Amino acid sequence: xxxxxxxxxxxxxxxxxxxxxxxxxxxxxxxxxxxxxxxxxxxxxxxxxxxxxxxxxxxxxxxxxxxxxxxxxxxxxxxxxxxxxxxxxxxxxxxxxxxxxxxxxxxxxxxxxxxxxxxxxxxxxxxxxxxxxxxxxxxxxxxxxxxxxxxxxxxxxxxxxxxxxxxxxxxxxxxxxxxxxxxxxxxxxxxxxxxxxxxxxxxxxxxxxxxxxxxxxxxxxxxxxxxxxxxxxxxxxxxxxxxxxxxxxxxxxxxxxxxxxxxxxxxxxxxxxxxxxxxxxxxxxxxxxxxxxxxxxxxxxxxxxxxxxxxxxxxxxxxxxxxxxxxxxxxxxxxxxxxxxxxxxxxxxxxxxxxxxxxxxxxxxxxxxxxxxxxxxxxxxxxxxxxxxxxxxxxxxxxxxxxxxxxxxxxxxxxxxxxxxxxxxxxxxxxxxxxxxxxxxxxxxxxxxxxxxxxxxxxxxxxxxxxxxxxxxxxxxxxxxx
RNA sequence: GGGCCGUUAGCUCAACUGGCAGAGCAGGGCACUCUUAAUGCCAAGGUUGCUGGUUCGAUUCCAGCACGGCCUACCA
Numbered sequence: 001x002x003x004x005x006x007x008x009x010x011x012x013x014x015x016x017x018x019x020x021x022x023x024x025x026x027x028x029x030x031x032x033x034x035x036x037x038x039x040x041x042x043x044x045x046x047x048x049x050x051x052x053x054x055x056x057x058x059x060x061x062x063x064x065x066x067x068x069x070x071x072x073x074x075x076x077x078x079x080x081x082x083x084x085x086x087x088x089x090x091x092x093x094x095x096x097x098x099x100x101x102x103x104x105x106x107x108x109x110x111x112x113x114x115x116x117x118x119x120x121x122x123x124x125x126x127x128x129x130x131x132x133x134x135x136x137x138x139x140x141x142x143x144x145x146x147x148x149x150x151x152x153x154x155x156x157x158x159x160x161x162x163x164x165x166x167x168x169x170x171x172x173x174x175x176x177x178x179x180x181x182x183x184x185x186x187x188x189x190x191x192x193x194x195x196x197x198x199x200x201x202x203x204x205x206x207x208x209x210x211x212x213x214x215x216x217x218x219x220x221x222x223x224x225x226x227x228x229x230x231x232x233x234x235x236x237x238x239x240x241x242x243x244x245x246x247x248x249x250x251x252x253x254x255x256x257x258x259x260x261x262x263x264x265x266x267x268x269x270x271x272x273x274x275x276x277x278x279x280x281x282x283x284x285x286x287x288x289x290x291x292x293x294x295x296x297x298x299x300x301x302x303x304x305x306x307x308x309x310x311x312x313x314x315x316x317x318x319x320x321x322x323x324x325x326x327x328x329x330x331x332x333x334x335x336x337x338x339x340x341x342x343x344x345x346x347x348x349x350x351x352x353x354x355x356x357x358x359x360x361x362x363x364x365x366x367x368x369x370x371x372x373x374x375x376x377x378x379x380x381x382x383x384x385x386x387x388x389x390x391x392x393x394x395x396x397x398x399x400x401x402x403x404x405x406x407x408x409x410x411x412x413x414x415x416x417x418x419x420x421x422x423x424x425x426x427x428x429x430x431x432x433x434x435x436x437x438x439x440x441x442x443x444x445x446x447x448x449x450x451x452x453x454x455x456x457x458x459x460x461x462x463x464x465x466x467x468x469x470x471x472x473x474x475x476x477x478x479x480x481x482x
Numbered sequence: 483g484g485g486c487c488g489u490u491a492g493c494u495c496a497a498c499u500g501g502c503a504g505a506g507c508a509g510g511g512c513a514c515u516c517u518u519a520a521u522g523c524c525a526a527g528g529u530u531g532c533u534g535g536u537u538c539g540a541u542u543c544c545a546g547c548a549c550g551g552c553c554u555a556c557c558a
Contacts, residue, residue: 010527011492014509064521065514080518101508115516138493138507140519145493147550159493203557222558248557249483258558354555402558456558469551482549 011135018133021098025128028094032131037106043076047111047119054079054121055106055129057158058099060139069120072105073158080120081107092126101139102132150477163472166465169288170473173461174241176284177261186237186263191226193219193243199436200224200380202423203246206256218432219245223262224380224452228409229442231266231450239263241457252469253401256478259457264409268451269382270392273406274369277396277453278305281367281403281460288464296399296463299365307367309394315360315370316352323352323374347426349376364397373407379419381407382449399463406453413443 025032039055056074070081088096099105109123137143142159149156149163156163182188196215198205200222208217223242230238245257265272285303286292292304316323321332326348333351336358346354352374364370373393375383381391393407410416420435461473471477 010509013527014492017509060518062517062520063514064517067515067517069517069520071518082516084515114518116518118516118518120516135492135508138519140507141494143493145489145550147489148493150550201558244558246557249555251554251557252552254557260558405558454558459558480549 014135015133018100018131021100022131022133025094025098025131030091030094030127032098032128034106034127034129037127037129039074039106041076042072042074042079045079045111045119045121047113049111051108052111052121053106053108054081056104057132058101058103058105059136061099061101070099070105072107080114080118081109081123081126082112082114082120083123083126087122087124089125092124095127098131099126099128100132102134102136103128104130104132147479150471150479151482153475166461166467166473167475169465170457170461172288173284173464174457176287177280177455177457178241180280180283181237181239181263184237186239186265187235189227189230189235189238189240191223191230191240191242193245195220196438197432197434197436199439201244201246202431203248204431206245206247221246222260222454224454225436225439227262227264228447228450228452229439231264231409232442232445232447236266236448237264250478252471253459255458255470255474258470258474261455261457262453264450264452266448266450269408269449270371270394270406270451273451273453274309274371274394276451277404277406277455278307278367281396281455284460285464294464294466296466297468299399301366301399301463303367307369307396309369309371311372312356312370312374313372313390315356319355319359321355329355349374353377361397361402362400365399367396367398369394369396375419376422378407379423380410380416380452382410401459401463402456403459403463404453404455406451409447409450409452411443411447411449413440416440416443 022032037053037055039053042054042056045052045054054072054074056072056079058070059073059078060071062069066085068083070083071078072081083096085093085096095105106127106129107121107123108125109121111119111121114120137155137159143149143155149160178188194208194210194217196217198218198221201224203221205218205221208219209215210217220242222244223240227238227240239261241259241261243257243259246254247256248254250256263276265276282292282303282305285294293300293302295301313323319332321328323329329348329351333346333354336354371394372384372390373381373395375381375389375391378391378393381393384390384392391407393405395402396404410419417435417440420440424433424435458470458473462468462470465473467473
């Protein structure tokens, strides 16, 4: 007896009660896990209809003696049900007696308006389409706990309408990007996610293994090199909406797998990609939100064109720094960040990068192109004519976040080989020190001059949905197992 | 990786300086034929994240661990 009581925790009790309903219905030959059910979405149901069907999750149950009101939620919205137990047929009554909040139910009846003006179905027939064995979170406060929301996203989606809206917007954004590019003659392609050599970015890769080939493979850190091989092959405008993987830390701006859009346009260049991205993002923002000015984390961000542009070197000048002055840069860098990176001493360009991130980037609230990045940190970009230290490259910043990166693609195979060699000599541990000969060989066949562009879809979604954490825009962000 | 904060019933939250852990919702029972955070009454529900320590006594103080959040570092 004592042992039994201890096991009767409220959760276990609810589970057992609902299991009993399930068993009872099955014994009565009433299937608690149904099949296809023809129904009208809640939002499309109108007043004065006969024999309307609705199906969805029971979100609220208000009993008044012999009558009850229920809220039924489907993806389109909510519809109220009015149930008078006596006017149900026998099977429906049994289903009704075993109905709980959280169950998926289907109902048939005629619509009317209640005294308070709410559109309601007077239910004649009712069945359970899926018996829920677990209680839903609280109806008023919903599910708030951030960890539970991420770990149990389905519950988050059931309870929090705003969360569903975020992911609807994300989906719509991707659709708009795709539409825009395909309407301009870009071909959507898919390239490998398992690479022999990780390339196209500087990041620690994930390693995996192919058994029959006995081969170590890397999950891609960027699709860039494969996409440019397609330009060699004669496709002139290609893009890929790609999942890429980087084996680095996790933060509000970083998830180990993330989504990027990369687009390449033959016979174009950095300037062409700048115009493209300006138009692309502007048109997505206005289609998605119906305005060019949005609010992000209490700041106003205006996407009306043209956007500001500033040279990378000038940004440092505005801080009173000459980026070439190693001593001055080191002094500045020491004051803002550690002198180590991956356990190695910082290089001049690491320091410049740290200063940029800390001092310059946060000021770039309105959409801003930072142009002409140094060659040393742009191994795949073409140099500015007459200025061999700089490349034809830009990064786009919005609300202090890096949103896009683009450049005139380096298509000289000899120079590319040299740049790879420089890069490898500087590379940190955990990264293969191997030159991507396949890519260099492809360039040797001749790649047309081209502009290339990458856009961070997760971060763009953050900005357009006013979220400060990347986990809020990824359905199932990576978390440590409990 | 480092710093700060958090973890109490299925959910949302209380518990002053260490003194029997408390509500609302959900769940159970009763009443109620237009409610919508329905209402009223009754009863139930807890290893206070885990492991140690201090203490007559720990949800409370201390240490370690786990998970999360924010900042920071690496990266995009």
